[in-house]
Amino acid sequence: MATAVETLGKLERRITISFPLTDVRTEVEKRLKVQARTAKAPGFRPGKVPLKMVAAQYGYQIESEVLNDKVGRAFNDAANENNLRVAGFPNIVPKEEAVEGQLAFDATFEVYPEVVIGDLTAVEIETVQADVSEAEIDKTIDILRKQRVHFHTKGEAGEHGDGGEPIAANGDRVTVDFVGSIDGVEFPGGKAEGYAFVLGEGRMLPEFEAATLGLKVGESKTFPLSFPEDYHGKDVAGKTASFTITLQKLEWAHLPEVDAEFxxxxxxxxxxxxxxxxxxxxxxxxxxxxxxxxxxxxxxxxxxxxxxxxxxxxxxxxxxxxxxxxxxxxxxxxxxxxxxxxxxxxxxxxxxxxxxxxxxxxxxxxxxxxxxxxxxxxxxxxxxxxxxxxxxxxxxxxxxxxxxxxxxxxxxxxxxxxxxxxxxxxxxxxxxxxxxxxxxxxxxxx
Known part of the structure; x- marks a missing residue:
């Protein structure tokens, strides 16, 4: 049985559901007897375990299942009887005061709202359109070429040329050793050997790239570098370090020709x-x-x-x-x-x-x-x-x-x-x- 629906808010509702305690006990006993048919215990053949032992082992679980089933069924019946469209799951708690011989629960829940849609003919909507031109195709081809780039030692003659004068320039891949210090003390993460990056891609701080430009293999340079206040390394953020870099390897980028092989x-x-x-x-x-x-x-x-x-x-x-x-x-x-x-x-x-x-x-x-x-x-x-x-x-x-x-x-x-x-x-x-x-x-x- 369920009480009348209480309105607690715009969408929040509450009902009290109750049923006789004897109904629960009867159903628990019925399920225990079913369980006893296959129950096993040391010293007993399957199906011959005393009902008290079955109750001791499975009683709590079965009672919980019966309560859940009965409460859930009672709530669903009450919701259907009152034509309620329940949103989500109800919060069901035992009621503090109940009639003797009865189990009672308060179910608090929300219902689906009324949706009122205004006049769509008065709504203004801006849509977009875009075209694909030859310029976009050319740009995409350039990206695809860069994805297939090959690097060759700069200054050494090869199948595709020598890449020009062997000094570091934007677009070159450089491999460097570097060490940084603040107030004369090296700091974690400020030292590396054989570190490679492509100049001009912005992977390194601008001062680092600027110092690398123009170097030849074997040359070193010492320069100051100021870390931004929002730098990811909190220990050095906002500080100025002294770096020394040595160019170990210099390679130029060869982009594939746009030909049949490409x-x-x-x-x-x-x-x-x-x-x-x-x-x-x-x-x-x-x-x-x-x-x-x-x-x-x-x-x-x-x-x-x-x-x-x-x-x-x-x-x-x-x-x-x-x-x-x-x-x-x-x-x-x-x-x-x-x-x-x-x-x-x-x-x-x-x-x-x-x-x-x-x-x-x-x-x-x-x-x-x-x-x-x-x-x-x-x-x-x-x-x-x-x-x-x-x-x-x-x-x-x-x-x-x-x-x-x-x-x-x-x-x-x-x-x-x-x-x-x-x-x-x-x-x-x-x-x-x-x-x-x-x-x-x-x-x-x-």
Whole structure:
């Protein structure tokens, strides 16, 4: 039996559920007898263990199971009878005062809120678009060349030349020995032998690179170096050290020519340069389309948050915060980081969780009100689109359709796209062209 629903706040509710103690005892005895059929104990054949011994061994566990079952069933029945949409899990505690012969519990919980979505036709949304030009293709080819760079001893004649005068210049890879001291005392991390880096890439502090420029192999230089106040090494941050560097090795960078061999290294079997450029263009267009879609989705989600009115259940925020914390832990562990003893307070993820839960409730309302569910045809088309960038598209289809959870992720993605299309179709949309570099430098995520 359950009492009337008490309203404790905008979303918080409480009900008291109770049932006769005899019901619990009867069910416990029934389960103990079932357990006794297979119970084992020294000196007794299976199934012949005295019921008192079975009760002593399994009684507490069975009683807990019976209570959990009865309380859970009573709560669900009460929620259904009162047409309550319970958000998250209830907090159920024994009631201090109860009628003799009865067990009573207070169940405190939250319900899903009413979601009121404003006039979407009055919403203004700015979307973006971007194009892939020949300049972007050229820039990508330059990046691919740098990824395949070869270094040769500078000043020594070889197949590709000698690299020019054998003095350190930007773009060269230098190998140096160095030692640093502060007030005449060497400090941890201030000494190394055979340390290699490429000049001009910014891996070293500017003063260090500047001192290396112009050196020849075997030459040394002593110079002052001021560590920034925010330097990661706290012991030396904000201090000035004296460094001595000695150039041990000097190599110049040879970038591969853009020829048939280069095209073959990118997977173009016949080495056709025009086909190579077309492949690069297609890949860039796919990447641009994905970034544009993400930016525009974020703009729609931001607009929905502004136009929708609802209270967000704290229970759901707490659950999602825990989920985000665990996902972060697992991600860092997969990257090889030791996070065994690192705390991941869920509170750190509360703001992101609140946005995720809020959007989830808004999208659920829009989907239900406007029949925006993902269709099987849309899901298949989305997976086929993903599969285009893989050598064997059939394996990609198999990967998703063989796991209901993976398929659910695609369905959720399609559902979001349906919502985005629906909202953009109603709202006042303006489109802004963005530069390729600006778009590719962003990581928009709703």
């Amino acid at each position: 095209a073959k290294s990118l997977g173009v079997a016949d080495g056709d340069l025009a086909k190579m450029r077309e492949d690069i263009k297609v890949n860039l267009q796919r990447e641009v389309a994905g970034r544009v879609k993400a930016r525009n989705k974020e703009a729609v989600m931001d607009a929905l948050i502004k136009v929708a009115e609802l209270d967000v259940p704290k229970t759901l925020i707490a659950q999602d915060s825990e989920r985000l914390a665990e996902m972060t832990r697992q991600d860092m562990a997969q990257r090889g980081m030791n996070v065994k003893d690192v705390p991941f307070p869920a509170e750190l993820f509360a703001e992101k969780a609140e946005r995720r839960v809020r959007l989830g409730l808004i999208l659920s309302q829009l989907v239900g009100d406007n029949n925006l569910q993902a269709t099987p045809e849309q899901v298949k088309a989305q997976i086929e689109d993903f599969a285009q960038s893989y050598e064997d598209p059939r394996e990609v289809l198999k990967y998703y359709y063989s796991d209901r959870r993976r398929l659910g992720e695609i369905e959720a993605l399609v559902l979001e796209e349906n919502v985005v299309t629906y909202v953009l179709g109603l709202s006042k949309v303006t489109t802004k062209a963005v530069a390729f570099d600006e778009l590719m430098g962003s990581n928009a995520q709703a």
